[in-house]
Amino acid sequence: MLLIGAALCIVLVAMLSGSAHAGLAVEGRKLPMKFSWVACQPNCRGWISAVGIVTADSPRDFDEFARGRQLGGVTIVLDSSGGSVNDLIALGRRWRNLGVLTTVGVSVQTNTAQDDLVNMRPVAYCESMCVFLLLSGKTRYVPETAHVRVHQIWMGDRANDARAATYSADDLTIVERDIGRLAKYTFDMGGAGDLLLLSLNVPPWEDLHELSRDELRLSNLVNTNMDDQPDSPNAATVELKPKPVQGRFVGSAIATETYPEPARSINSAEVVRQMGVVRAAASASGQQQRARTR
Numbered sequence: 392m393l394l395i396g397a398a399l400c401i402v403l404v405a406m407l408s409g410s411a412h413a414g415l416a417v418e419g420r421k422l423p424m425k426f427s428w429v430a431c432q433p434n435c436r437g438w439i440s441a442v443g444i445v446t447a448d449s450p451r452d453f454d455e456f457a458r459g460r461q462l463g464g465v466t467i468v469l470d471s472s473g474g475s476v477n478d479l480i481a482l483g484r485r486w487r488n489l490g491v492l493t494t495v496g497v498s499v500q501t502n503t504a505q506d507d508l509v510n511m512r513p514v515a516y517c518e519s520m521c522v523f524l525l526l527s528g529k530t531r532y533v534p535e536t537a538h539v540r541v542h543q544i545w546m547g548d549r550a551n552d553a554r555a556a557t558y559s560a561d562d563l564t565i566v567e568r569d570i571g572r573l574a575k576y577t578f579d580m581g582g583a584g585d586l587l588l589l590s591l592n593v594p595p596w597e598d599l600h601e602l603s604r605d606e607l608r609l610s611n612l613v614n615t616n617m618d619d620q621p622d623s624p625n626a627a628t629v630e631l632k633p634k635p636v637q638g639r640f641v642g643s644a645i646a647t648e649t650y651p652e653p654a655r656s657i658n659s660a661e662v663v664r665q666m667g668v669v670r671a672a673a674s675a676s677g678q679q680q681r682a683r684t685r
Contacts, residue, residue: 419443420442420444420471421443421472423443425440426439426453429468438466441467441470442469442470442471442497443471443472444471444472445478446474449475450481453485462489463489464490464491465489466491467493467528468494469493469521469525472516472518472519473521475520476544477569479520479524483523483526484576486524486527491530493525493526493527493532494528496514515537516538516539517533517539517540519544522602522612526577526580526582526612527580531612532613533607541589541590541593542590542599543595544590546562570591574587581614582610585609585610586610586612589606
């Protein structure tokens with residue numbers, strides 16, 4: 392009985408410890424983003440752990456973190472709930488200039504008899520705008536157990552109760568401007584229009600949409616295949632095989648179902664009305680011309 396009681400106590404302590412670690416991980420994803428260097432020599436070069444939401448301070452914080460470090464081609468491991476659109480775009484462009492590899496995971500320290508080892512745990516989250524930060528990697532990999540989830544961008548001060556909030560014309564202008572910037576960034580990073588379509592289809596009052604493996608490939612968020620198991624110590628820096636880049640625009644199967652391909656340019660209502668008059672006049676002139684030639 393004493394042995395059984397001791398065993399139950401050990402199991403209970405382990406469960407509570409695991410729950411505490413999970414709670415800290417969730418809180419970390421919702422705090423301002425922090426950057427830390429994770430060394431794993433001699434097995435690999437190491438990587439950058441980027442945990443938290445992107446704020447106005449994040450680009451500057453990363454610049455300070457990068458000062459004096461050789462970060463070209465480094466791996467960045469993300470665990471984030473999103474953040475500011477424009478600040479994330481600025482940070483993502485910095486990462487692309489470094490030619491980084493991006494992935495999703497949590498850095499975990501393991502105590503052993505010989506030494507303290509650091510592994511990348513692939514059970515992590517990249518949500519909302521974090522997905523576009525993931526896209527900034529020149530090489531991008533998402534482990535099977537990672538969760539990549541998307542929804543619409545929204546005004547931060549009204550996202551918690553978006554339906555009940557009121558909006559002005561200036562507010563709509565800001566949202567549309569940021570969507571335009573995000574679209575340009577997506578294409579600059581090699582992403583597909585499918586990523587924007589999947590994101591903008593989910594309003595903020597609905598649950599985030601988790602991307603399937605097919606959607607990760609369709610949106611070009613994943614462009615590599617790992618040659619090693621994702622839970623190995625050197626998983627974040629293992630040799631990768633690039634995949635061919637897919638098209639940048641919405642797949643025809645999706646576009647023709649409910650989202651027909653748009654015209655080359657979008658015109659105002661007045662221009663459309665004038666074009667209708669011109670087409671009608673041209674059609675009438677053509678009919679008269681055919682009547683004269685008969």
